[in-house]
Amino acid sequence: MAIVINGTEYPLPDDPRISLLDLLRERLGLTGTKLGCNQGGCGACTVIIDGTRVLSCLTLAVQADGREVWTIEGLAAKDGQLHPLQQAFIEHDGLQCGYCTPGQICSAIAMVEELRRGDPSYVTADLTEGPMGATRHEIRERMSGNLCRCGAHNGIVEAIEEIMAGGAA
Amino acid sequence: MRAFDYRRAGDRAEALSIARTETARYLGGGTNLVDLMRQNIEAPAALVDVSRLPGLIEDTPTGGLMIGAAVRNSVVAAHPAVRARYPMLSRAILAGASAQIRNMATVGGNILQRTRCAYFYDAAGSHCNKREPGAGCDAIEGFNRYHAIFGASEHCIATHPSDMCVALAALGATVHLAGAGGERNVPLLDLHRLPGDHPEIETILRPGELITAIELAPSEAAANSGYRKVRDRSSYAFALVSVAAGLGLAAGKIEDVRIAMGGVAAKPWRAARAEQVLRGQVPTRERFREAADTELAAAKAFDGNEFKVELAKRTIVAMLSELAGTEA
Known part of the structure; x- marks a missing residue:
């Protein structure tokens, strides 16, 4: 075990x-x-x-x-280089107190894979076609299981959008 | 949390044999059971982990679908056959909980999850006949915004929280069971019990009996189906009212129709009266409203949830109108 x-x-x-x-x-x-x-x-x-x-x-x-x-x-590389999503959270102010941040980042990394696989969400219009890209609407629904009481959600969504657009993560 | 033995079952026979010899509970994803154990509402002597038993989604010889009980909710929702042939099931699952919880939860565990009635959860301060038979029900005179409008009793007005089960009820799913006495199949609609005099008895399962699979029959109405959920926030909340519906049309008339509601009873509520009104009719908003009025005529609301009656009617009309392409 x-x-x-x-x-x-x-x-x-x-x-x-x-x-x-x-x-x-x-x-x-x-x-x-x-x-x-x-x-x-x-x-x-x-x-x-x-x-x-x-x-x-x-x-x-x-x-x-x-x-x-x-x-x-x-998540960071052995030399200390942050994961691209960690870096994006910093650049987009995707955090304030930081308490929810580790959960947000782990969640978002796996969420990016779900989106790339074409898994549908509750807001996906056509289930057989799957999600039409990483719209803010899709990202918000998919990240609803991670609460941020500081209200950094806009920055969090922007950080994820950047990663999806850049092909990293 | 009280101490317990943890045993992982290598196969179904082992699971059944462990569950026969101990005061055990089967463990799927644990998203509800572990929480209830932490609150000391559940205190099994042993957990039999069945989450690693083989879980497959396969076509049946009759053109339906067999879904193993250990399959994770997110896997069911994303499966191509479910998305194409039973979209209401994908949508219902995706309407429930969060992505993390759907990744953990199994099909069997989702069916057997317990009510989220706040008085059931409040072991320290509230009376609940489901938690402690004979103790009384604080919900009846309490904050009952989330409670039942169908099938409640003077002993319990809790609702079943599952979204997935609402779609399974509308689809007329069959539940495959295995136990000491062998295997048997029961309709999902007969699996959960209404509270009556014994709200602590929630299903017709026998001691040690295990859900092994869900079987869906082929259905034309299922291919044209959906799920609407109304809740206090737009994601990650339990239903105030939800509706799963499917509509099969032929020559401009309703050939087959399936409607079930969530958030309204201790079990997923099949709207058989509404279906009866609609069969053979031309699909119009007026007819949908008539069907909804007929179904909700039997509703009995409490002080905090009278709004659910009209909300359920409007949600039924909206869902059917979307499926019929007659949205106003």
């Missing part, structure tokens, strides 16, 4: 009650992932498991056995 986090393998906790979020923060010292509501309502704890964005607060750590987890700590 082991879990790979940002490329490093860790043993799973013996107690199945421990959430993936608590494993990251309390046992492994990876405090970039944030504890918000702890009940699936805010998205601050979003991490990427096997390429898919999920909530680490509602994931039991044992459920992630054998999976590959990426958190905000694993």
Whole structure:
């Protein structure tokens, strides 16, 4: 039983009650992932498991056995160069207090892949054709699981738009 | 959260055998169950993780679709066959929760999720017959904006929160079950129970019984279908009222029609009376309104949710008008 986090393998906790979020923060010292509501309502704890964005607060750590987890700590290059989306968040003021930011960025990275794959959203007009590009309407609907109480949503959407337009991420 | 044993089932037989020997609950994505355990509303002795059992979406020999219970909600919604042949199911799933939660939640878990009634969740301060049989129901005289207008009882007025199930109800889906006594199939519409005298008993599932798949029959009405959800914010909120509908037209008349509502009862509510009014008729807004009036005649609202009656009617008319191409 082991879990790979940002490329490093860790043993799973013996107690199945421990959430993936608590494993990251309390046992492994990876405090970039944030504890918000702890009940699936805010998205601050979003991490990427096997390429898919999920909530680490509602994931039991044992459920992630054998999976590959990426958190905000694993996104920058080894030389410290920020991930393009991290850089875009800074340039577009996609944050104020910063508490929701790790969840926003992990969520957005996986969201970009969903859009590129052509997965539909609730606001996609034609389900069989899929989304017609990364419109603000599509991005806002797809990012609705990540709340920002400072109100940085406009900057967040702009940062994502830049990444989608530039082909990075 | 109370201590429990965690067991991951390698296959269905193992899952059934573990669930037979312990006071166990099956675990899918955990998006509802883990939360309820953290609140001490659920306290199973063991969790049997069935989220890694094989989950496939396959065509059936009759031209329908079989969806494994372990398939993630987001995978169902994005599947090409679901998008083309059962669009109301894609739309209903995409209307629910957030992308993260849809990525985690399984089909079986979505069906068996429990009400979000605030009094059910408030173990420390509220009376709830569903949580503690005989304790009373604080919702009946309380803040019941989100509660039922159909099928409630003097013991419980909670609603079932699923969007996906509303589409499954309209589609007449069949639920495949496996248990100690073998396998059986039940219509989704018969799976959930109305509260009656026992709101704590929410389904007809037997102890240890496992949902293994959902089967959808081929349907022309399903191909021309959609889902409308009305809620307090435009995304990531539970329904005040939602409508899943499909319309099959032939020679300018309604040949087949499917309507179900969410946010109005303890189970997804199939609008059979409205369908009856519409079959064989020319699709007009007036006829849609007549059908909606007929269905909602049986509604019983509470102080906080009277608005749902008119809202449900208008949502039915809007959804059917969109499908018929008669939007005003």
